[in-house]
Amino acid sequence: MAGFVHNAALVRNEMHKTLGILAWAMVALLGAIAVATVALHRGEPINALWLVTAATCCYALAYRFYSKFIAAKILALDSLRATPAERLENGRDFLVTNKWVVFGHHFAAIAGPGPLVGPVLAAQFGYLPGTLWVLAGGVFAGCVQDFVILLFSVRRDGKSLTEMAKDEIGPIGGSVAYLAVIAILTILLGVVALIVVNALKSSPWATFTIAMTMPVALLMGVYLRRIRPGKVLEVSALGFILVLAAIWGGQYVSQSPALAQLFTFSAPTLAILIMVYGFAASALPVWLLLAPRDYLSTFVKLGTIGLLAVGIVALHPTLHMPALTRFVDGTGPVFAGKIFPFAFITIACGAISGFHALISSGTTPKLIARETETRMVGYGAMMCESAVAIMAIIAACVMEPGVYFAINSPAGIVGQAPATAAATISAWGFPVTAPQMQALAHAVGEQTLYNRTGGAPAFAVGMAHIFSHSLGGETLMALWYHFAIMFEALFILTILDAGTRVARFMVQDALGHVYKPLGRTSWYPSILVTSALIVAMWGYFLWQGVKDPLGGINSLWPLFGISNQLLATVALCVATTIIIKLHRAKYAAVTLVPLAWLVAVTFTASWQKIFDSSPRVGFLAQARVLETVPATAATARLIFNNRLDAAVTGVLVVMVTLVLFESVREWLGILLGTKEVRLKESPFVRTRLAMEEQG
Amino acid sequence: MNRLKDSIGGSAAKIFETAIAALREIFDEAPYARFLNRTGLESSSEAYAAFRREFEEAKVRRPKCC
Numbered sequence A: 001m002a003g004f005v006h007n008a009a010l011v012r013n014e015m016h017k018t019l020g021i022l023a024w025a026m027v028a029l030l031g032a033i034a035v036a037t038v039a040l041h042r043g044e045p046i047n048a049l050w051l052v053t054a055a056t057c058c059y060a061l062a063y064r065f066y067s068k069f070i071a072a073k074i075l076a077l078d079s080l081r082a083t084p085a086e087r088l089e090n091g092r093d094f095l096v097t098n099k100w101v102v103f104g105h106h107f108a109a110i111a112g113p114g115p116l117v118g119p120v121l122a123a124q125f126g127y128l129p130g131t132l133w134v135l136a137g138g139v140f141a142g143c144v145q146d147f148v149i150l151l152f153s154v155r156r157d158g159k160s161l162t163e164m165a166k167d168e169i170g171p172i173g174g175s176v177a178y179l180a181v182i183a184i185l186t187i188l189l190g191v192v193a194l195i196v197v198n199a200l201k202s203s204p205w206a207t208f209t210i211a212m213t214m215p216v217a218l219l220m221g222v223y224l225r226r227i228r229p230g231k232v233l234e235v236s237a238l239g240f241i242l243v244l245a246a247i248w249g250g251q252y253v254s255q256s257p258a259l260a261q262l263f264t265f266s267a268p269t270l271a272i273l274i275m276v277y278g279f280a281a282s283a284l285p286v287w288l289l290l291a292p293r294d295y296l297s298t299f300v301k302l303g304t305i306g307l308l309a310v311g312i313v314a315l316h317p318t319l320h321m322p323a324l325t326r327f328v329d330g331t332g333p334v335f336a337g338k339i340f341p342f343a344f345i346t347i348a349c350g351a352i353s354g355f356h357a358l359i360s361s362g363t364t365p366k367l368i369a370r371e372t373e374t375r376m377v378g379y380g381a382m383m384c385e386s387a388v389a390i391m392a393i394i395a396a397c398v399m400e401p402g403v404y405f406a407i408n409s410p411a412g413i414v415g416q417a418p419a420t421a422a423a424t425i426s427a428w429g430f431p432v433t434a435p436q437m438q439a440l441a442h443a444v445g446e447q448t449l450y451n452r453t454g455g456a457p458a459f460a461v462g463m464a465h466i467f468s469h470s471l472g473g474e475t476l477m478a479l480w481y482h483f484a485i486m487f488e489a490l491f492i493l494t495i496l497d498a499g500t501r502v503a504r505f506m507v508q509d510a511l512g513h514v515y516k517p518l519g520r521t522s523w524y525p526s527i528l529v530t531s532a533l534i535v536a537m538w539g540y541f542l543w544q545g546v547k548d549p550l551g552g553i554n555s556l557w558p559l560f561g562i563s564n565q566l567l568a569t570v571a572l573c574v575a576t577t578i579i580i581k582l583h584r585a586k587y588a589a590v591t592l593v594p595l596a597w598l599v600a601v602t603f604t605a606s607w608q609k610i611f612d613s614s615p616r617v618g619f620l621a622q623a624r625v626l627e628t629v630p631a632t633a634a635t636a637r638l639i640f641n642n643r644l645d646a647a648v649t650g651v652l653v654v655m656v657t658l659v660l661f662e663s664v665r666e667w668l669g670i671l672l673g674t675k676e677v678r679l680k681e682s683p684f685v686r687t688r689l690a691m692e693e694q695g
Numbered sequence B: 001m002n003r004l005k006d007s008i009g010g011s012a013a014k015i016f017e018t019a020i021a022a023l024r025e026i027f028d029e030a031p032y033a034r035f036l037n038r039t040g041l042e043s044s045s046e047a048y049a050a051f052r053r054e055f056e057e058a059k060v061r062r063p064k065c066c
Helices: A002-040 A048-074 A099-110 A114-125 A127-154 A161-168 A171-200 A204-227 A232-255 A257-262 A267-283 A290-315 A339-346 A354-360 A373-397 A401-408 A418-427 A434-443 A456-470 A474-511 A524-547 A553-581 A589-611 A619-628 A633-671 A689-694 B002-026 B029-039 B045-059
Strands: none
Touching: A002 A048, A002 A127, A048 A127, A048 A290, A048 A373, A099 A290, A099 A354, A099 A373, A099 B002, A114 A127, A114 A339, A114 A373, A114 A401, A114 A456, A114 A553, A127 A161, A127 A339, A127 A354, A127 A373, A127 A553, A127 A589, A161 A171, A161 A354, A161 A553, A171 A204, A171 A267, A171 A354, A171 A456, A171 A474, A171 A524, A171 A553, A171 A633, A204 A232, A204 A257, A204 A290, A204 A474, A204 B045, A232 A257, A232 A290, A232 A474, A232 B029, A267 A474, A267 A524, A290 A373, A290 A456, A290 A474, A339 A553, A339 A589, A354 A373, A354 A553, A373 A456, A401 A418, A401 A434, A401 A456, A418 A434, A434 A474, A456 A474, A474 A524, A524 A553, A524 A633, A553 A589, A553 A633, A589 A619, A589 A633, A619 A633, B002 B029, B029 B045
8 A cells, every 4th residue: 555655656746747847848949939039030010928928938947947057056055054144133234034025125126227228228229139138148147146146145144245356356356346336336326317317308297297206205204204103105105196196297387388497407407406416315314305215216116117017918019129220230329339249238237237246245145044045036036127128128119110219319410400300310211200209299298209318218108108008098198108207217316316325435434544534424524525526426427428419328328337247247256256166166157158248248348438430439539539620618528528438448447357367366276276265154054944944 | 626715815815915024124114113122112203213313324325226
């Protein structure tokens, strides 16, 4: 009898195994068909569901097999090893937390406007390059980086990337990582502020809506402090309703000549207002304005991403953008440069972002209960971020290509007058007419949609298209458009204030070594000086973008992409070094291949941005062209800006080259046996959690 | 059939509970509850102010991604 039961169990196991293999084979087959359709389909528009299917199958396979392989063979995740959340639990920073809660926390921290804006800009090459990069870059590079850095930080008591770089590579690694973070924050804040300026300029409806988020946030702050202390979800829902009311009210503001004039600003005025906001946000107490805005932004962000996913699946729109456009040759109006390397630095957050390594070695490792959970949190959350980028590609590509280029092309390229711009874009083979653009602008409640560079307005039009077709119809198009603009601007302003504060703390920490009081985060003179310094740094890039005749995005977004991917290079150097130190050199390709790819991409992009002979691509070539035109104060400033951008790019590359050199020296020393392996892991302590669960 | 219903109902309740727990953590309600627990304070305007003072120093240092 016992033998019969045993045999039945064996047969059942075999059946489960066979069914599992069959199911995964089906997923692989479906994924292959979907990817092949996306990659090979030409001539006719393609349905967005093909992208959704390809992405879903790729993510499922990558998570099931690739991340499991990394977890088992390279990282050897140990569920019996106590994590810092358990060993150092203090109820504040270190805290054993449910894995789904950590997942939500981590995703909310890594998801920003990057995966929405980058893919929209890269759509000028067509839907194919961006889609393939988001899928391949996501599962083979970005998810791997986030996962391994998270695990290595967990094994080092939650140490930051800069500390790990210093410990594992050497002091140069630590210093470069620190400087790279400051550089990225500065460029990032400048470029995202420019996106907001471009979305709000000459738009009373959008400006009114964003202006209203300030009193709403103040009200939320008072409610939280005085009326219902700590009831954040409740007040966020209330704030959300008030913001929706502001979006609704915005249409009446835009229709009233007196009110519309009050909320209509030029780009330079908006830039100044945003700099003043950034300074105030950094120097003032956070509880009244910033914390409530942060909550409101997170509330809107999580809800909107979910809503967009549902909208895309429900509507499954047709993509009108071709797979590849003529601009793969590098002559694109949105930004100049060929697919390689520029598609790969334009899309960062959706595929791989060095910034994520800061989050993976920040708060998250201090909350992880078990090592085995790093796979779901690190690899899984980045997969979700990658899926957001796929949604952004769909939103950009549902538009007629002519409309997409009319919105995203700067006046310096297509011309200022609507008829001229439409004629130029139509001559490229993407038909669009001035009346068509006028009708679209009218439908979304704007005066014009021409020259709205930066990606945010194009994404908003795409999102409004998807939403209005699944919820509310054409009559709600204007409301959905302004909802999308509000969502992006709120997102970005939250990053601006949080980023300015983080950068201020970093500068204060460094200055504290020179003069102690400057390091005190509560000393007001230090707060004012360092806040002004940080705002001046990113404000300079913002001003440069606003005054740039090519729209600013052409020079600033690649600069941001390069710096972000260079930070990913540093993170992958740290990861590869640790893998080699763990005696897993035969598997080092898992981080080494993405590292080699990023080095090729960022170094080529940097070289081209500095030295390319085309003035639209190379900073120095642009400066040389400007030297030939009659000298004015404006051209002198543009020449200086181009040389400054070239110098910043050069300095970043030199710094990362130093880290690479140090890393390779470390690897060779270990592999050749000339260097002793010194791994700075915390010692193994057996977890109590497993015993508690068993007991 | 009833067992299946119970099981689905139980799973749905668990998913809902986890989602709420995640939201409470993301929106700092859970840290506030832990603060009250740790300090033995009752929820009030003063307690919330004390929580924010302690919490903000750490929280505002967290980077948010692009």
